[in-house]
Amino acid sequence: MKTILASSFARLAIGAGAAALAGAVLLYWAGRPSGATFIDPANQDLVVRGKAIYANACAACHGAELQGQPGWRERLANGRLPAPPHDRTGHTWHHPDAVLFDLVKNGLVGGRTAPPGYESDMPAFGGTLSDEQIVAVLAYIKSTWPSDARRMQKEVTEQQRR
Template sequence: MSQKKLIFGVAGVVVVIIGAAAILYSTMRPTGSAFIDPADQSLVIQGKAIYAKNCAACHGESLQGQPSWRERMANGRLPAPPHDKTGHTWHHPDVMLIDMVKNGLVPGKTAPPGYQSDMPAYGAVLTDEEIIAVLAYIKSTWPPKVLQAQKEVTMQRRD
């Protein structure tokens, strides 16, 4: 009888651990429907400072990107694209933008298979909240129609 209790006790602990892990995973994982709203001015101000320190060297102080950003450089890689309305940042859902900043461009995930990029991963440099602030700043510069289009892309994305 005590062996039966031990088995049930261990099984119960395993179920609790698996349940806790599932809850932790689901709460830490970015969802496809989360929209970063640039209406929070304090977030935008914070994001502008973080962008200036970490992103502007490549993507430009005015979010203009590098010259000829659609043409491959001598190393075969593309220059940093603009993050203003003329670029393609707004074509991507927020969950993908967060992933790109956090992990860099990952071939087969956030870039085509075999793609090479000079985009570094900032996951060890910036917190998730700082990445969100940067994206809020970038989005705060977009005209309403562009912001609405990006919001629709974000809200349609389901992981």
Template structure:
């Protein structure tokens, strides 16, 4: 049974589309879990996040999410102190996908920070799991007033996937 070049092209195209569809189907839960709004109403998730935050984040961002003093004023080395994660900071101005990326990869110039920006924010991607990072963010968000949480949820849901 001989297959013509035209038939082989059609078969290859169909197989390619099937492979693409299977890949999208298999990765869909991963993509939506990565971009979905992190809801701070799960008390168990928040409690786990609080412990992780205390062990990994509080030394810079404060035990009460208050950040470092004068966090908007550059230090002598040109870097900004760690900002607060409570409602007085700007964390709630960012979608969850950005907050996850910053936590995993640090502030990356040209990606999650201006091109020339240098930060003391370490990357936690090798130390914390995605679940850990989401738990920390749930804990942080659990301290925000309803208005800030609602605004951040809208920002997260409007961000292109």
């Protein structure tokens, strides 16, 4: 009788542990920011919407052709850097999607998406663009990259998600 009770208790404990683990995983995935998943540049609906949003919200600084501002690697007199390009010549594709999403939504934040104390002219768009609009802009930007840059950026995104 003790063996049967011990065996039943062990199965119950294992089942409860598995349920708790599944719940924790579900809470982790549900609590992630909406920009944390892979943003698919092959989604043409997103790309078309993102192109229009980019033209209105981003092109003034980053260029209509995603070329960035001239001298984007050289500090200005105020110590800040000009807007970088988002085409293949820039470094945007070196960052995972969650970081890109955070940069657009919250701007460059020292200690999180920039070195501590770093100042930038990059505004936070979280108050003017919805999460879905930010994802669309990023899908558009990514759609313009050559296949090798898209592949490398996807790998960086997947590595961060592990």
